Amino acid sequence: MKNYHLTKNAHSDWQLKRENAERASINFEGLNKSEAVRQSAAYLSDSGSSLKIHKGNGQFQEERTYPRSADPTKSKG
Template sequence: MSKLRKFFLTKDKDKGDWVLEQEGSDRARRRFLTKAEATAGGVLEGALGSEGGSVRIRKEDGKIQEERTFPRDKDPEKSPG
């Protein structure tokens, strides 16, 4: 089984938009005008592609709000939810 890729959705305070970045990369995978646009049904899953991964969604203050795994069957059994 391959290792689950990890991503973060964070607010870019300089540009005012939301950025999806892969852990360990300095380059944005995708940018969104609003957090609502990024988290709307199927948008994050589409941005991750067929390999999927885990996305930690942060609040504007940088604290983690929630984590989503795509596709759902890749979610580790130990995680709650």
């Protein structure tokens, strides 16, 4: 499973970056966080990837798996 992080860059824009990559896969210039999350989800929708979403200050906030059926922690409850 590929791991991606949605973080703010030095210019205060959101970016989607594959873990351990030097450059961002996508830069979301001028978009707010919710729109960046939505576009990241669309980008990762069929790829079997994990999206780690960070707060504006860089702290980890939550993790989502795409597609949802690939979530390894899925429970029956």
